[in-house]
Amino acid sequence: MSDLYLNKLAFCALSTGLLMTGLNEASRTMFPAKKFVAITEPAPETDRRPELAAQLDYHALFAVADASAGKAVSSKCMSCHRFEDGAATLVGPPLFGVLGRDIGSLPGFRYSTGVGSLTSLDGAWTYNKLERFLKRPRELASGTAMNFPGIRKLEERINLIAYLRTLTSAEPEPLP
Numbered sequence: 585m586s587d588l589y590l591n592k593l594a595f596c597a598l599s600t601g602l603l604m605t606g607l608n609e610a611s612r613t614m615f616p617a618k619k620f621v622a623i624t625e626p627a628p629e630t631d632r633r634p635e636l637a638a639q640l641d642y643h644a645l646f647a648v649a650d651a652s653a654g655k656a657v658s659s660k661c662m663s664c665h666r667f668e669d670g671a672a673t674l675v676g677p678p679l680f681g682v683l684g685r686d687i688g689s690l691p692g693f694r695y696s697t698g699v700g701s702l703t704s705l706d707g708a709w710t711y712n713k714l715e716r717f718l719k720r721p722r723e724l725a726s727g728t729a730m731n732f733p734g735i736r737k738l739e740e741r742i743n744l745i746a747y748l749r750t751l752t753s754a755e756p757e758p759l760p
Contacts, residue, residue: 597668642711642759645742649734653664654747657740664730667751676730686706700727714748715741 606642658667664676673676677693686696687709688702695703702725707713717724718741719736734739 587721626752640712640715645738646746649746651743651746651750653740654743657735657744658747660735661732662730668755669751674723679748680751681753682709683711683714683745683752687713696727696729698727700725704726711745711757714745718744 623732626698661676663678664674666672666674666678668678669680671680671688673693677690677695684706687705687707695701697703704727705713705725709717713724718735719738721728721732735744
């Protein structure tokens with residue numbers, strides 16, 4: 585190997601590194617990063633009864649929620665659910681208008697029945713119930729046939745709920 589070959593090799597390596605650094609800096613100026621506000625999980629609950637569960641501050645959470653990011657998170661649900669108004673039932677019920685709808689009440693969908701199923705739960709889908717169900721479906725409804733482990737990140741759950749809140753033909757469900 586000659587000295588000229590080693591010089592060419594060193595030049596290529598250094599110029600590639602310089603080019604990568606320049607492109608990185610140029611992309612940072614062209615596409616500034618969104619300011620990220622961390623959403624933290626509430627302290628673990630010692631009492632598991634739903635009526636005594638710690639309430640999340642939804643006003644603060646929805647102030648930083650991103651419904652378009654929630655639409656991206658909804659891709660995790662699309663193999664079983666549809667989000668359009670009047671959509672056909674798949675493995676799971678359509679989720680258009682789910683917020684505020686009575687739990688286990690969609691006409692034409694056969695929910696699992698029995699102890700711990702969704703049909704055994706009273707009331708409507710509230711922010712709290714939906715957030716808990718999205719976190720761990722079997723914790724809220726142990727007898728549900730839904731075979732989904734849940735969404736771990738609170739930020740993703742809140743963004744998804746913000747997206748689901750927009751899916752209504754009426755006024756969106758008011759924040760608690």
